Amino acid sequence: EPEVTQTPSHQVTQMGQEVILRCVPISNHLYFYWYRQILGQKVEFLVSFYNNEISEKSEIFDDQFSVERPDGSNFTLKIRSTKLEDSAMYFCASSQDRNSGNTIYFGEGSWLTVV
Amino acid sequence: EDKVVQSPLSLVVHEGDTVTLNCSYEVTNFRSLLWYKQEKKAPTFLFMLTSSGIEKKSGRLSSILDKKELFSILNITATQTGDSAIYLCAVELNDMRFGAGTRLTVKP
Secondary structure (H helix, E strand, O other), X not given: OOOOEEEOOEEEEXXXXXXXXXXXXXXXXXEEEXXXXXXXXXXXXXXXXXXXXXXEEOOOOOOOEEEEOOOOOOEEEEEOOOOHHHOEEEEEEEEOOOOOOOOOEEOOOEEEEEO | OOEEEEEOOEEEEEOOOOEEEEEEXXXXXXXXXXXXXXXXXXXXEEEEEOOOXXXXXXXXXXXXXXXXXXXXXXXXXXXXXXXXXXXXXXXXXXXXXXXXXXXEEEEO
């Protein structure tokens, strides 16, 4: 079964450092998403991406965050200058399109620890 | 403000019991409601519901949506220890909003 893959599975970084989380969505999917889940809290939407541009973003997704699709397969989330409160599990997801009935598939997550 | 509220937050049952998990929502631009199971890491898809009153079933799991009263339930019959997980309800708007989840523990 096709799956969304994410790397790294776990990253520890110092506060103020830049982090890039990578995702390979399912190949025929057109919509891509990043979510995060702070330990013990709910899954939160960060951003959705379609046709090489951001289609929706939440208030969490401020200027410290950016997304990019640098080639035909990867979808990246960059955090410019990490803060302690950025420590969370970051999930990438993809879907074929936005019509009802299309499932959003999640990757296994990248666990980011900022120290 | 869009809200997705799940209850109970936590539930402990014994194998063989039947459980009902609740999800209520107050949102604009509703597109669909989804249920996910989260064990160790990524949420895995269970159901997507778009129409009221049509039950979706998968084995011992079933779910139904009420778009008039703005809620959905997830039923699990004859629970097993492998059903222990956090069950997430999410409402698809222009983005997707998750509830806090229900942590289900099934004891042998």
